[in-house]
Amino acid sequence: MNNSSAGPISHAQRIVGGTREIRALSDWLETPGEGMQIFAVSGIGGIGKTTLLTKLAAEARGASVRVLWVDGQLCLHTPRDVLAYLDMSLETEYGRVRRADETLLAHVIGELYRERTVIIMDNCESLARSESWLLAQLLPRLQDSACLLVMASRTGLPLHWYTDPMWSGRIQSFPLELFTREQIYEYLQDSGLPDRLQQDIAQRSEGHPLLLALTTDLMRRDGTDQMEKVVQLPRILSAELLREAADPYMYEALQLLSLVPAADQTMLNRLLKHPLQAAEYMALSSLSCVRMVPAGLALHQVVGRILRDDYKQRDPGEYNTMRWRALKLLIELYPTADRLRRMQFAAHALELYREQLPAAHQYVDFSGVHGQEQRQGFGPEDLPYLHRFLEVSLSRSDWQSELVKAGEHHRLLDEIAKWSPMSILVTRNTDGIPLGFSAGLWLHAETMPLLERYAPLYLEMLGKEAEELRTLSSESADTMCMLLAAVNVDQSFYRPEELGAELFQSWMIETTNGWRAIIATEDPQLHMLLPLSGFQPKPPQPSDRHQPGMVVWELDFRQASFDRWVERVILQSAPQQELAAELPPVPWDQVRSLLQHLYNDNLLRSLPIVAEAGMSGAGMRDLMQTILTAEPPPYPLTELEQHILRESYLRKNHRKSQLADAFHMSRTTFYRHTRQALEHLGHVLAGKLNGFTTKNN
Structure with a gap:
């Protein structure tokens, strides 16, 4: 399901999937008289819970069944809130007005017995506030009613719902998963986007419905050349994914979990500035994007990638520092790990650092095929x-x-x-x-x-x-x-x-x-x-x-x-990695400006970064040319990135589309490598300018 919170449903947010859930709803519609049933829908932020509920509601209305939509964020604070919200829905949507002498509870129960009803309750993350009352008071009174209660939340219903004697046999669980590649192309089939761009979107979205919807909308609205805006999506998505991690310690812990394949409390505390207490660690384990594994807690793969992208954009210096610390910890643990964990360490290292691999061929882009395959x-x-x-x-x-x-x-x-x-x-x-x-x-x-x-x-x-x-x-x-x-x-x-x-x-x-x-x-x-x-x-x-x-x-x-x-393949040199992480890099857009004006001394000299360094235009040009022709390239710039920047800004013999073909990349992939090359050049340039300033002082 794509997430309807991304905006009104247009083509780019068409509803895909839901076959399993629609079949379960059809079975319920065809078998009246079994008493109240519960559907429990769960999944990480942006996975499409609200969109699935929209589809279920439409199916039920199409079968002439009454539907009440309840927003759990608004109504689950107290029992009275739940009843008042149901009362309001009954009145405004179906004209069922409560008598002055009738209590809220009696009115709601009477109405739900009077007519077959689907109650859709979205955003049930606050369920704990009214849970005991629901299980002890409201739901037992409705056990023989012809009602279907659909409850959607990130983490799903607590375990004791499934062991409750009254409800254990009446709950169907529907955890939502990422789109398969077939579903991605079903979503894109009428988008009007070129086949090559659809392939780029399919690979980049990694099956995450909200990321797919936002990327597709961006490409359709702003044109296929606006890939620069795509890099802002991790920030939007990380905000959506971290809504349930309100406490700062959880946010920091999730960022670090994105840098390791899995971590127990001891391992996490070796990386965190503020160590987690046992209760905080257990709270972290309850988040929808975190799962328990034998080695501790592991972050959902796509969520990890999104959080890393956001982390790198917000604070590249800290990101590089923590990434190196995390890798050193994996190196330390590797000799005593069992075979499975060693494979996990290697897989995570390749995934985590693949952007630094000299990607001379797309055979080192490991982002496309994952998990579900x-x-x-x-x-x-x-x-x-x-x-x-x-x-x-x-x-x-x-x-x-x-x-x-x-x-x-x-x-x-x-x-x-x-x-x-x-x-x-x-x-x-x-x-x-x-x-x-x-x-x-x-x-x-x-x-x-x-x-x-x-x-x-x-x-x-x-x-x-x-x-x-x-x-x-x-x-x-x-x-x-x-x-x-x-x-x-x-x-x-x-x-x-x-x-x-x-x-x-x-x-x-x-x-x-x-x-x-x-x-x-x-x-x-x-x-x-x-x-x-x-x-x-x-x-x-x-x-x-x-x-x-x-x-x-x-x-x-x-x-x-x-x-x-x-060290040899990915980091190239550990001391250089630590040195590069200590200095804040020159922002990539400033690096791009330097390269764009490299052969115009007047414009080059007027750029703030050149003036602040006390350099002439010719001096900056010589420095940039030296960096882009050095053998081997200074860390973290790779040979491929150096080659891309030379062809794009020093030689300038081809258009970007021609360069993409020359490097055997799609335009999207070429843009991503160019942006990354500018970021890595920013790290190199920061060190060079620091040395120049120190020498001249």
Whole structure:
């Protein structure tokens, strides 16, 4: 459901979903005489509770059933408020006027027995104030009435409602979830927006209905080039999501929960300025966007992303500081964590810091496929799908291991399914249907003959190590060789690169469990991507002269530690990270102004930031050119970001749309990278200007 609080329902806020709830309402309409029933609707802010209630109300009215809409924010403070609100609704909407000698309670109960009624009670977060009276006084008097009470709140009904002898069998629970990708496109189908922009919106909204509605409305109202305004949406959404976290300690704790995969009270208190007491920790656990997990409390994935975006916009200096502290804590805990938590740490690190990965390819944008899609092991029933994906991939000359013999790819897949099924990772949609896969071989004595048969050049690339692997038992295998990967390019809900990114992420996460991943390729894009993601080239073998562009890359977690991998790949340099976080960055819009006027000394000299630094226009130009051509780029600027800014502001040979195509990005993605590049350049510039000022003083 999209959230009707975003405004009147237009196309951009059309009602999608609700099939399960409408079916339950239809069942109730068709089976009178069962006594009062309760529907409990729950979900995080913006998930679409109010919109679902609107749809249920319309369905009930369409069936000629009386509907009373009650706002829990206004009526749940006292029992009299509840009765007065129902009395007012009965009078104003249906003309049922209470007699002067009749009490409120008698009038309301009499009316609800007189006619079949659906009572819709929205915003029930204040239920506790009148809950005991409802359970002990009002509802027992209505247990035999032909009423349906629909109660919507962020956290749902308390547990004791479900164990109450009178009501336990009369409650149906409807927790609302994020939109599936199919529902997102159903919502967008009549929007009039270009297909490419619909794909951008589908990926960016991550299935959150309110974010989807606001982004779509913005694009339809202000045009497809107004992506700059999209970055303001996290602030709007964070305000909506944090309405229930009124206390400052909860707000701070939620921000920090967005920076870790999960945290117990002790872990949170190591990061918080004001440690939580036990009662405060339990109150935090009761929020709709927080769930209890074995490691403590975890924040809803999309809520975490929204809160991080807002945090970064409001206070980038503090955000960077806390992000680094959170990561150092994960590094500290990693050695003693079990296998599952280690995978969670790695997944969270990739998600949390993916904006700092040198995104030379969209295969490192892990934002599109998440939660609802399933990353599962392989089953024999998957093979027809995987062969179909593989066939299309081969026909399009997409990447497959260049060392696999021509015409042998399908037979190799069958052999991997037989001998090494655990090395096949499958991404599925919400119905469990495969969307893509990657397949390799765990290298040991039983699988090396397969490598020799189907990819003999691999053995030459491995050199002497191949002989050692021929004698290794399957129980001792710790190296996985990636051979095949393909995604379903015939479906329209996901971009191929989104699914590719998910497969790459899954493979990276699996590797952090302490084994080695190897891949041989001559693809220039992979040559750029793999080393920036922590892979190292194996020393060339004499046979490599037959494969001049071929490199064997390896990511070896048998030797590398999690902290070194994070530092090398994501943080680049821990001391630089801390230094960058200490200085407030130059705002990104000021950085953009500097770059826009870089070749006009008069305009450049008139900018406040140049005047305050006591620099000439030529001096500032030289500084910016030095930063944008330095090798390697100064942290936190990445090579890709440096390249984007050089092409956009130093060379200026292409329009933005042409640059987006040149970088293999949509315009939306290109804008996001450009904005991020300006922010990172602001951090670098702050340090340089601080050094310049100190030197001249």
